[in-house]
Amino acid sequence: MIISMRLGATQKEIDHVCERLQEFGYKAHPIFGVERVVIGAVGSGENKEQAMESIEAAPGVDSVVAISHPFKFVSREGRAEKSVIRVNGHGIGGNEFIVFAGPCSVESESQLLETAEAVHKAGAHILRGGAFKPRTSPYDFQGLEEEGLKLLRKAKERTGLAVCTEVMSASEVDLVAEYADILQVGARNMQNFNLLKRLGKTQRPVMLKRGMSSTIKEFLLSAEYIVTSGNPNVFLCERGIRTFETYTRNTLDLSAVPVLEELTHLPIIVDPSHATGKRSLVPAMSRASVAAGADGLMVEVHPNPEKAFSDGPQSLRPADFAKLMQELRPYIDLWKVARTAAQRPALVRNA
């Protein structure tokens, strides 16, 4: 870490910081500049965040900046090859572009089965659908819960599609894991640390959605929670961030795809349905996601969006989805060529 002292900091203050750094296991390198003193700290202390805050609170200190990334296990610096998460014969993060599709909420047997069959036929690989629903208002539909999980299993038996569904708290992990192939952590739970730690105790693949106002760094630290707790089968989902723009439900941060490709070996998929909140914008952002090099796509589909219990305005009809899948084909072909050419897409880095 780099410590910048205040203008006019005393020698005593500088010495004190150097001593504190040593206590935390760092070697201190003070640099006496024209205006002020800067101290470089070298080492790999255990409690880096705590050390940084401590030093920042010391007398005469102006600011403290970290040098290395705070995440280790999910960092690409430590592991160049991309992780491939195996689910039901597919490999997320490998040379196959994976499409997740299905309704926002599981509402009824007929609704779910009709959707599952349609998305299967159109070429989706994984069925999504919520049984436990985090809803902003207590007056909204809260999900069919276990009944919904049973319907998801039925849909899997019928179509062969693996199932991805949300789990909202640590105490429900076992129940949901009984039915689901992939456990989804929703945006609102990205920093529900009890849940993350509990998911580290399973080996079931986990899809971690980015929080609405989460930085890339916080996103990766949440993934790190799961991985350090014991479960390496994690992949990420960009689903839009909150900004001042209100025309779209959120702002899809598509550049997070190449950024995460640089920073982590975990796969990353994109959810253009939640990101935009508008059905008409989903096709363009789906094409863009493939072209940006995402590992997959998650799209909401409902047989009758107008009667959906949630997210109707952003859900595609089965026919729209089939058309989209066809439209995506040549883009996915280009994606495959790039993916096969390089183990990872060539990056024009500063070197």
Place this chain on the structure above:
Amino acid sequence: MIISMRLGATQKEIDHVCERLQEFGYKAHPIFGVERVVIGAVGSGENKEQAMESIEAAPGVDSVVAISHPFKFVSREGRAEKSVIRVNGHGIGGNEFIVFAGPCSVESESQLLETAEAVHKAGAHILRGGAFKPRTSPYDFQGLEEEGLKLLRKAKERTGLAVCTEVMSASEVDLVAEYADILQVGARNMQNFNLLKRLGKTQRPVMLKRGMSSTIKEFLLSAEYIVTSGNPNVFLCERGIRTFETYTRNTLDLSAVPVLEELTHLPIIVDPSHATGKRSLVPAMSRASVAAGADGLMVEVHPNPEKAFSDGPQSLRPADFAKLMQELRPYIDLWKVARTAAQRPALVRNA
């Protein structure tokens, strides 16, 4: 709700929307404008959010806007008198300005008792301190857990101060409620709906902190979750929102205080420590919070900020805190005059 049809929407589409509105229990009032048709929907359907999404997904619809607030029990429209939450002889939301103070984390017996005695002596009413800690990184100090709760009880016995501490998941509510006078929901859990519902099953006062990127409306809907689940003893805490500005840790949205004063009867306190992240900014924002009409203040205090396990840079030393309390006195006197004059501070509304 108000439905705005697309330019060129057909009569059939308009009729369909009117029929759908009736199905949801609304009476439809189409207005034929120069350019487009707008439909006013009158009624009080059960599933308003679902109705709105449904209608938005109907053919020919451009947008749907809600008219009434989506929250009912916490709204000031339904109840003009302010709620007063009774804790240990104090009334939050009443005619006493309530000060919460204490360390970010409970770290040890001596650290906690020293702080508790100091803040008590300086005039604080409630002791804050975290035993279960939500930390962004898995490598950070995660709290003393039950051991920390026991120390909080000890501090209460010693000083007589009521205790406010965070609860991070539904399954820990009973344990924390055994020790705490006030159950705190942290910013990261503001939309942990399982936790909110569970807190509705106790009668223990709940302090709900605003999520980092939560709108006022979402904030109040989360409070509504607790209240509709059975617990009316809720108060709010503004602790800064996430913006593009990085000089401060968050951006304190102090105007949320008079806004919430208009919208809800729930009390609202301010946490300038987390909002600013810098010790030097806490006094100014504390004075401003009193002047803005908040019901109280939550301030982080640590006997040795430099050795704090968390949040050292924003923690006041006991002597700083005592000085702040003295500095606040005349502002609190003015606050009391205003509070006593009107049951609620006079608002210059549009009437």
Place this chain on the structure above:
Amino acid sequence: MIISMRLGATQKEIDHVCERLQEFGYKAHPIFGVERVVIGAVGSGENKEQAMESIEAAPGVDSVVAISHPFKFVSREGRAEKSVIRVNGHGIGGNEFIVFAGPCSVESESQLLETAEAVHKAGAHILRGGAFKPRTSPYDFQGLEEEGLKLLRKAKERTGLAVCTEVMSASEVDLVAEYADILQVGARNMQNFNLLKRLGKTQRPVMLKRGMSSTIKEFLLSAEYIVTSGNPNVFLCERGIRTFETYTRNTLDLSAVPVLEELTHLPIIVDPSHATGKRSLVPAMSRASVAAGADGLMVEVHPNPEKAFSDGPQSLRPADFAKLMQELRPYIDLWKVARTAAQRPALVRNA
């Protein structure tokens, strides 16, 4: 517009609002709901914004919502066919994907000519380069000014590429227009209304960049300023918006491309260089921009980014750019197929 009255608004207040609406040329339609009264206002008053603010300031009014878009000339509602801006034999917004490339700043004859020749050879259509530079700090390079304009003309003569360069104030429009084929309005000047009005007095094509914190609506209103002042030759450029995320320089709002495709007939290009601020992210976001349906791309290229006077970290080297152009080819081929199939890309709207 729709006026929502406060709960408990009096009949007198309602009548007053209706009278005020009539004064502004609207017909009022009050709807008496269960909880409150809502008034629909039909008409097409001259001073709509002023009328809205006036009504919002009237006693008993809770909120006022606009129904129709505030922009008229640039709206797609009034004109379905896309505008095509002709420049030097190319048509921006037509069936050709237009690539703008060049250095951030014009620095010297050799730097500019070398770049111009390289991007021309690689297939760019238009040369970009700043002679007047808006720089955040007064200590940064401020541009070669007229000298830079002369170099741009020389580069045009050498390569045949049309020239796009920024104009920073109304008083410089004539000078810049003498040399440039396209007048660029930078993000910081998107609401420099004097400049916008002055640009409306030329017929020279104008590229309007989106302001860092501009909503889509404000973006289109700024375009409307130019068009209503007399110059219909305007196209838009999405270049990233300011959010809380700091890993990238800005957050590229790529969904603005299909959104603007729905809302306006003006062409829209994307600048992934300023949006990301990092050379390594430009290729992925360029591919994504083509796939999202943008009308073109603006990319920064410098013969020696390390020695650039500005924006080195985000500038591609000529060889990188040539490689990117090759990589984009199949994506542009798909773009052309879609463009030719429909006059505009098929939108899955709510109908």
Place this chain on the structure above:
Amino acid sequence: MIISMRLGATQKEIDHVCERLQEFGYKAHPIFGVERVVIGAVGSGENKEQAMESIEAAPGVDSVVAISHPFKFVSREGRAEKSVIRVNGHGIGGNEFIVFAGPCSVESESQLLETAEAVHKAGAHILRGGAFKPRTSPYDFQGLEEEGLKLLRKAKERTGLAVCTEVMSASEVDLVAEYADILQVGARNMQNFNLLKRLGKTQRPVMLKRGMSSTIKEFLLSAEYIVTSGNPNVFLCERGIRTFETYTRNTLDLSAVPVLEELTHLPIIVDPSHATGKRSLVPAMSRASVAAGADGLMVEVHPNPEKAFSDGPQSLRPADFAKLMQELRPYIDLWKVARTAAQRPALVRNA
């Protein structure tokens, strides 16, 4: 500045960065850490921003962080005493709390004179009022221009109040300076660098409003533009920033007041009218501004807000304003005590 090299950067890359640093006039101090190499650069090169970008673009470099503030003349590090801007017998930044009041736009002689007399009587020190108006929509009222300036002079003659009014472009500076005591730079023009440089050529006091999405650093760099161009008579105005919250027009960043108190010697006033956009929120945020230690306040007042040409919903009526001034009195008394006690309010810094 501090340069952090990539993991695995070669010795050649490290040497190259050190050489480049020397070229820019810095002395390089490489620190070889456990994981990576960090280079401290000491010196005070002329073109620091350019040097930073250059180095960031060099092979093997991961990131570059500045140590010293990029602004010099406005920095408090270089000058501890606060600037006091003299206007019409008052000293902004001194021991008097200065109140600016008046209508958003100058609309007519009677409207302006009535307002001017009312705010004068209530105790305001400076009359505000816009003659040149930057409006988001071309269909909004654009101001009375020179006619408005003449009315402002008339109001000054009548009341003795100094006049503060906006200037929108460099070419209008002379005209506006003929009539105005204070030249206002609006939020949309905070980075209109031609205007800033031109204002540096006058000695007339300048009020610089913070841009809607401007960081504190950018705000101070814009002030630096004016000061380095020759005019030291600058003061700042916080008027709310753009965030995701839409209940208020902007989000008042009140913590900017103590932050700027630390960073700069320039005075800072607060505009709660534009920040909140709602009349009912102005009193609370005015009290809070005084308590936070601002040097003054700018409040919009209109004799008949409902008939205002702009900003009616946020304008106080003369009677509201008089009541507010009375309500502020005891807060201003406390402010004066603090101001007189210390040349500057005591800051609880990290020392």
